Amino acid sequence: MKILKTFRIGLTALLCIAATACGDTSSDGLRGYQAPSEKSSANISVTDATTGQQFELKASDGELMVVYFGYTHCPDICPTTLVAVKNAKKKIGALASRVDLAMITVDPERDTADVLPKYLSSFTDKFHALIPANQQELQNAEKAFDATSSVTEVDGQIEVTHSGNCYVVDSTGLVVDEWPFGMDAESMAYDLKILLQQREA
């Protein structure tokens, strides 16, 4: 009986260690989550529509960057998420200056350099409008986040699928928090505050 009890305690301890090792964010008290295996976008670059240069997917020192895959013809998921990010930034006051937004379009045919920066300026003035120069560039970026997308034409209409998550990336490119679609602005703000306080400017 005692052996069984010891086994149970041992199992519980192992599970706790495993949860920590797997990046369970509950210890940080975040409302988002971290994937079981670490994600990093270090050394992954996408063309910045504003500069025409390659932009590496990591935040500036002491800052965070919210990375999102979407497209401007999306009337539902994308604006819902981007408005939530906008309002989350409003809720954290001065800290918002340390939060960048990078949207990578999954529909580069229609989201040109004339379109994407204007679209993003509706939500924030601190952004990177990223338009993959080719499919490989998009796939490399998606692979870093375990994201996926597709653009197909069905009966004359363009159908787009894309991952709905936001990925919060630090200055090393590490994904430190992940927000599923539907996470509200208050929860985003809650996480941003904690994560920014851990990274003094």
Next chain:
Amino acid sequence: MKKTLKQSAVAVLAVISTIGLAACGNDSTATDTTVATEDSLPATPSITVSGQWARTSPMATDMGAAYMTINSNMDDELLSAKVDMSIAMMTQIHETVMGDDGAMKMQEVEKIDIKAGIPTELKPGGYHVMLMQLEAPLETGSIISVTLTFAKAGDVVVEIPVQEEAP
């Protein structure tokens, strides 16, 4: 006498319900405040729309979406939504769904089933009225008129305020 009392009670409830609906500020155009009596309940379709809003369209896009909650006193079907072509060239009813790979996509639906007495929500990440090829941006504070067509209730015109977020 017993029946008269019952009828009176129904009448009083009908008046209270009507006042209640008006007090809640539900859209007057969209709301059919006809309260059916026991006898007419199965025969008179009555649609109530509440919480309706259309999203402010971001710059550089000509797509929009409208959301609402639909109540019906009987099983019905939302068949289509239309707006004047001065607002958008095309209007469809769409649903956002998540695929097996976790990716989200929108798809047009032929109809939305409305169950009697159960609110049907059109909300972000689910059903929505999709406004395609907007003639002009949907600006916060403006109001657009959308005609919903139901299988039983027929056409219901809803005045929808444009705002950044759900009310």
